[in-house]
Amino acid sequence: MKALFFSILLFRALSAVFGLGDTDSISDADPAQSGYLPNHNMDPAVVNSSAFRILWQNSFNTNELAKTQVVFLASNQNFIRTFDAITGAAIKSRQVQTPYLATDINCRDTPQGVGIQGTPVIDPSTDTVYFFSKSYIPNYRASGNTGVLNGVYYFYGVNIITLEDAPGFPILLDETIAENDSLQYFIGGVSFQHTALTLVAGTVYGGFASHCDNYNYTGMMFGVSVSTKRIVSNFAMESGPSINHEAWNASEGGGRAGVWMSGMSPATDGSRIFIVSGNGLDGQNGAASAEGNSGLRTLEQAVVNFAVSESGGLSVTDYFQPGDYKALDSTDSDLGSGGFVLLDKSHFSGTNVEELGAVVGKSGKLYILNANNLGGYKEGVGQSDNVVQTLQLKAGVWGGCGSYPLEGGFLYCAPIGQAAVAFNFSHSSSGAPVFTQVAQSQEKQVFGVGQPTITSLDGKAGSGIMWLTDPTAGLRAWAALPNHNGSLDSLKIPATKGMNKYQRPVFGNGKLGLDKKTAGPISGISILV
Numbered sequence: 001m002k003a004l005f006f007s008i009l010l011f012r013a014l015s016a017v018f019g020l021g022d023t024d025s026i027s028d029a030d031p032a033q034s035g036y037l038p039n040h041n042m043d044p045a046v047v048n049s050s051a052f053r054i055l056w057q058n059s060f061n062t063n064e065l066a067k068t069q070v071v072f073l074a075s076n077q078n079f080i081r082t083f084d085a086i087t088g089a090a091i092k093s094r095q096v097q098t099p100y101l102a103t104d105i106n107c108r109d110t111p112q113g114v115g116i117q118g119t120p121v122i123d124p125s126t127d128t129v130y131f132f133s134k135s136y137i138p139n140y141r142a143s144g145n146t147g148v149l150n151g152v153y154y155f156y157g158v159n160i161i162t163l164e165d166a167p168g169f170p171i172l173l174d175e176t177i178a179e180n181d182s183l184q185y186f187i188g189g190v191s192f193q194h195t196a197l198t199l200v201a202g203t204v205y206g207g208f209a210s211h212c213d214n215y216n217y218t219g220m221m222f223g224v225s226v227s228t229k230r231i232v233s234n235f236a237m238e239s240g241p242s243i244n245h246e247a248w249n250a251s252e253g254g255g256r257a258g259v260w261m262s263g264m265s266p267a268t269d270g271s272r273i274f275i276v277s278g279n280g281l282d283g284q285n286g287a288a289s290a291e292g293n294s295g296l297r298t299l300e301q302a303v304v305n306f307a308v309s310e311s312g313g314l315s316v317t318d319y320f321q322p323g324d325y326k327a328l329d330s331t332d333s334d335l336g337s338g339g340f341v342l343l344d345k346s347h348f349s350g351t352n353v354e355e356l357g358a359v360v361g362k363s364g365k366l367y368i369l370n371a372n373n374l375g376g377y378k379e380g381v382g383q384s385d386n387v388v389q390t391l392q393l394k395a396g397v398w399g400g401c402g403s404y405p406l407e408g409g410f411l412y413c414a415p416i417g418q419a420a421v422a423f424n425f426s427h428s429s430s431g432a433p434v435f436t437q438v439a440q441s442q443e444k445q446v447f448g449v450g451q452p453t454i455t456s457l458d459g460k461a462g463s464g465i466m467w468l469t470d471p472t473a474g475l476r477a478w479a480a481l482p483n484h485n486g487s488l489d490s491l492k493i494p495a496t497k498g499m500n501k502y503q504r505p506v507f508g509n510g511k512l513g514l515d516k517k518t519a520g521p522i523s524g525i526s527i528l529v
Contacts, residue, residue, distance in 0.1 A: 029504060031198060032342035033267040035402025035412075035453050040507035042455040044465050047477060048491040055088070055511065071513055072122070072160060078115030078133055080163055085511060094163045096156060096170075097135035104148050104189070107212035118206050119196035119263065122160060123226065129160045130204045130226065132193040133170070140174075141189075148215065151189025155204075155224045155231075168229030173222060176231055179313060180297075181239035186222075190215040192258075195339075196265035200273060202227050203312035205266055207275055209258025213332075218243070219258040219277055221266075223312045232312035237304075240297035242282045256280040257300035257336075262399040263502040264339030264451060267357070273306040273314065274371075276359055278336035279329045285321060285377045292318040292376035301325035301335045303359050303367075303374055320367070320374035323385055328363060335361035339400040339451075342371060347405040351431030353388060358403075362396035364415055368435060388433055394418045399502055402452030404464050404480045411435055412452040412466050412480075414445045420452065420468060422482050439482030442490065446472045448501025454480050455507060465491065467512075469499045475514055 029035060046052055069085035078099045082091040099113035110117070120131035133154045141149035153173040157166035178184040186208075195207040203223045210217040223233030237257035257280040259266075267274040280300025290296060292305075296319055305318040322328065328335060338361045345355040355371040368389040369375060379386035395415035404410045409425030419440040426434050450469040457463035464480025466488065474496035478488040496514055505512040 029196070029265060029451070029453065031200075031265075031268050031270070032344075033265055033339055033400065034341055034343055034405075035400075035451060036344065036404055036456075037453065037507060038456045038459045040455055040512075041457065041510040042463075042465060042507060042512070043457045043510070044463055044479065044491065046510070047465060047493060052493055054494050054496070055086070069508055069511070070160075072120070072129060074116040074120050074129075074131055076110050076115040076117050077113055078135065080116070080129075080131075080158065082160070082163065085508065085513075092163045096158075097133050097154065100134040100136065100151050100189075101146055104146055104151065105211040106214055109212060114192070114211075117263075118193045119265070121197040121199045121204060123199060126166075126226075127160050128157050128166050128226070130155070130157050130197060130199070130224075132156070132173075132197075132206055132222075134188060134193065137174075148189040151187075153186075153188035153191065153193060155222075157226060157229075171224060171229060171231065173231065173234075176222075176234045178220065178234050178236035178239065181236050181243070184218060184236045184239065184243075186220060186234060187216075190217050191220070192260070194260040194263055195275075196263060198265045198268055198273070199226075200268050200270065200308055201312070203232055203308070205233070205273060205314075207259025207261065207266065209260035209278060209336075210256070213256070217258065218256065219260075221259060221273075221275065221306070221314055223314065225312050233314045235306070235314045237277050237299045238280055238297070240284070242284055242298060257298070257302075260336060261339035262337055262451075264400050267340045267342040269342060271308060272317075273308060274340040274342060274357065275304050275306070276336040276338060276340050276361070277302050277304065278334035279332055281329070283321075283326060283329070285325070289378035289383055290376050291379060292320065292374050294376065296321070296377070301328050303335070303340055303357070303369065305371075305374055318374045319376065320369055320385075320387070321377045322365075322367075323378045323383065325377075328361075333362040333396070335359065335363070337361045337396065337398045341401050341403060341411075343403050343411075344405040345371075347409050348403070348425060348433065350427050350433035353433055356388065356433055358401050358411060360393065360397045360401060360413060362398070364393040364396045366391040366393055366397075366401070366413060368433065389435060391423070391435060391437070393421065398447070399449070399451040402454050402466065404454045404456075404466070406456065406459065406464060407461055407481055410438075410480065410482075412454070414449045414452055414468055416447050416449065417444060419444055420466070420478075420488065422466075422488060424482075439486050439488050441476075441478060441488045443470075443473065443476060445470055448499075450499075450501075450503045450505075453504050456480070467505050469503050469505060469514065471499050471501050473497060474499055475505060475512075 154170040157169035219237035375386035
């Protein structure tokens, strides 16, 4: 089965009025990537009943105006579309660029082509949606209309009512020099923008990695100011003298350390941005330990804390790199297959730890970190990892975990081929934070499962629901609070088999949207209410 990949957002559109509703989704998760969403009117009494049903599945064939809640979609065919969230009626559609051909990159992750992959973000103050789009400039670096050397990336700002370009957009990213290494510049043809986007203080950020580790690439973090319409950050994850700068082009040079995180967004608290990188080459850390503020330039297999300057530029203030990162490099075991989960500090804290974060990658090793002191490299006792806690899952994770800060506090993860697991939060006798596995699902998840997302009905106790999308089984839901038998109680919801991988359901005012996989050249979307 072949399918297009779509990103879905739900928002309230009122022509000429900035229309953000309290229950709308302007990105695919909360900014901190905690996975907890209390404000979308998802009532477990409704979800676990016949009242929760498929409201519509769209065929992209009508053209009517909507004045209520709206669904926005972006696809890897470079189409953007809007729909009435109640009726499914198509409102507007536009193809912003010709998509990049999968045959030009020799990677079948997106067999229908590459266009808009990272989930866009909406600025409700201007009714503008922002995204990166991959395409071509004919004869740009080589003769011909296509080819890897002619591949480029644009950054778009589009009015979400009209789908027309906002003034000053699009912006070409290619040839942009890295802010932390003047010998590196961006080549769109070999790069892949996979992470969801985040909007921080007027700048949109997104991470870049590779297509199936092909060609030369170095992970990069881009930031574009939406007010000045300028690129304000292009941070290379691998830089300095250990990187091959002799031939910085489409086939040689670079250091890897892609920022892809299975589509998760960078986590942010408004002043800091956290990302997780993948495997790399020639890392400078070796036998000696190193503090997180030591100025590491080969940021592979690392959780990185960026400070955001007033102009939007990024600088590394702290990092965590596992002591066995070179072994992870050699086996393609990306820590960065998962994103960073910044937990609610009003609940998840403890003695000498004011704020916690969690990350887990392909190795299945779940690290609980001090978000204000990530741990550096081998800074623990006996050169162990300086982390709050390490928990070993039965398999690796592509994506990340999700949290529920109520009723004691829980962390949920979905390892590939295994049951989803729930960890309860507590404290040791000294007050240190501790997570303990207390439950698991009866169902096992296949490769491509999405990130756990937890909703509640305005924070009401007992209303928590943990949601997962499974490419084979479709949407699944469980009561967030484990039962006394050590399992998660599954909720009875409509069958939605055939999901595209790594996605989250998107919520809005008692409804949720899904990207369904179909047998034809077009994916569908389902709205459940």
